[in-house]
Amino acid sequence: MQHVCVVGLNWGDEGKGKIVDVLARDVDAVVRFQGGANAGHTVYIEDVRHVLHHIPTGILHGGIQAVLGNGMVIEPTKLIEEVETLPEDAISRIWISERAHVVLPHHGAVERINEQQASKPIGTTLRGIGPAYQDKFGRRGIRMGDIVQPGFVDDVLEDRLRERCRALGVPEQSAAEGVQICKRLREHLGSQVTDTSRLLRQMDANGQRLLFEGAQGCMLDIDFGTYPFVTSSSPSFLGLGTGTGFSPRKIDHVVGVTKAYCTRVGEGPFPSELAGEVADALREAGGEFGTTTGRPRRVGWLDIPALRFATELNDLDSYALTKADVLTGRDTIPVVTGYRRNGTLLESLPFSAMELDGLEPVVEQWPGWQTVDEVSMRPFIERLESATGIPVSILSTGKRRSEVCIFSPFRAEGELA
Numbered sequence: 001m002q003h004v005c006v007v008g009l010n011w012g013d014e015g016k017g018k019i020v021d022v023l024a025r026d027v028d029a030v031v032r033f034q035g036g037a038n039a040g041h042t043v044y045i046e047d048v049r050h051v052l053h054h055i056p057t058g059i060l061h062g063g064i065q066a067v068l069g070n071g072m073v074i075e076p077t078k079l080i081e082e083v084e085t086l087p088e089d090a091i092s093r094i095w096i097s098e099r100a101h102v103v104l105p106h107h108g109a110v111e112r113i114n115e116q117q118a119s120k121p122i123g124t125t126l127r128g129i130g131p132a133y134q135d136k137f138g139r140r141g142i143r144m145g146d147i148v149q150p151g152f153v154d155d156v157l158e159d160r161l162r163e164r165c166r167a168l169g170v171p172e173q174s175a176a177e178g179v180q181i182c183k184r185l186r187e188h189l190g191s192q193v194t195d196t197s198r199l200l201r202q203m204d205a206n207g208q209r210l211l212f213e214g215a216q217g218c219m220l221d222i223d224f225g226t227y228p229f230v231t232s233s234s235p236s237f238l239g240l241g242t243g244t245g246f247s248p249r250k251i252d253h254v255v256g257v258t259k260a261y262c263t264r265v266g267e268g269p270f271p272s273e274l275a276g277e278v279a280d281a282l283r284e285a286g287g288e289f290g291t292t293t294g295r296p297r298r299v300g301w302l303d304i305p306a307l308r309f310a311t312e313l314n315d316l317d318s319y320a321l322t323k324a325d326v327l328t329g330r331d332t333i334p335v336v337t338g339y340r341r342n343g344t345l346l347e348s349l350p351f352s353a354m355e356l357d358g359l360e361p362v363v364e365q366w367p368g369w370q371t372v373d374e375v376s377m378r379p380f381i382e383r384l385e386s387a388t389g390i391p392v393s394i395l396s397t398g399k400r401r402s403e404v405c406i407f408s409p410f411r412a413e414g415e416l417a
């Protein structure tokens with residue numbers, strides 16, 4: 001198996017950071033294809049917590065290259081801060097697509113205004129992600145490659161940014177700040193900006209292994225998620241091609257990451273959502289507070305219709321099941337297997353946010369586990385596999401890197417043992 005892709009199947013925060021870290025042991029490069037500093041990927045190497053927002057967690061293994069693909073929107077100050085938390089040699093292993101777009105202060109400023117003034121705010125991370133993608137698709141964005149062009153930052157950028165600030169109605173001082181930020185970026189990371197699409201093709205031709213990661217989750221996909229309560233990019237496997245310039249036909253295995261329950265941050269439909277003390281207990285047990293914003297996450301049971309939808313959309317080969325440890329000690333695990341609307345049973349996910357609101361979940365009790373290990377969890381895993389037709393290849397049993405069970409095909413090939 002040469003190339004693998006890891007995607008989130010829920011509303012983000014599935015624990016992709018840890019799964020990427022586990023799978024990264026035997027690859028040559030880890031590649032991110034969309035999103036920006038809205039993501040927060042956490043890895044515990046024993047008890048030390050590492051949080052990365054742009055750079056794939058695979059960088060924490062020595063010797064691995066980390067690629068930030070063209071589908072990303074990059075916030076320079078955050079990226080520089082992130083690089084500073086890494087070992088000194090890491091910078092020379094980070095490659096940033098010249099085609100990735102830059103998130104600048106006017107993006108955050110206009111997003112704060114939009115969210116404050118909206119009758120139905122999205123509950124975004126306020127990192128300027130949506131406005132940066134709007135500039136990209138409006139064909140007026142600033143790209144990483146522009147910043148390293150001689151003369152662009154010094155001679156052209158401020159006028160371009162002032163024009164945007166005026167059009168958006170945000171203070172023009174954001175333009176001057178943007179210029180300073182781009183200068184710092186050029187100084188710190190300019191040498192790492194390159195044609196990453198070409199780099200990936202060369203690595204493929206040399207027989208090197210690539211691990212792709214989507215940020216957020218499928219239910220937040222701009223096209224296929226619970227629109228309009230979604231992010232502004234394509235976290236599903238389908239985003240890999242346009243987000244990297246690497247052919248999706250070359251991917252050998254797609255792993256979808258799902259928690260054993262669900263969470264969501266921000267507004268929008270969440271059919272299996274819990275309330276009251278049950279929700280509080282689950283949130284506390286799972287430490288469900290946003291990595292990027294610190295917001296308490298909404299919690300709910302595993303939602304099989306939503307999971308089936310994500311499984312089909314991503315054409316998955318296997319699941320990575322995470323946070324099983326949080327549910328240890330229960331005789332049974334509640335799982336949502338369908339919904340009812342006015343007494344009618346629905347077994348698939350309705351299309352629109354309006355239709356998704358106010359569904360009554362149908363809850364089944366699946367076998368629980370008293371200790372979190374492969375044997376005790378087998379009945380639950382088998383139930384999940386038969387409900388979806390997809391095998392579990394990775395089981396995460398705790399937050400540390402070492403707390404993981406790896407099944408076929410990763411274990412069978414001796415790649416990760």
Ligand code: IMP
Pocket residue numbers: 011012013038039040122123124125126127128129130215216220229230231232265266267
């Ligand atoms: P944005 O990506 O900041 O525009 O936020 C849009 C929606 O996606 C909001 O509901 C956010 O809470 C959610 N979101 C964005 N990034 C993440 C993430 O990494 N984890 C979970 N939710 C996210």
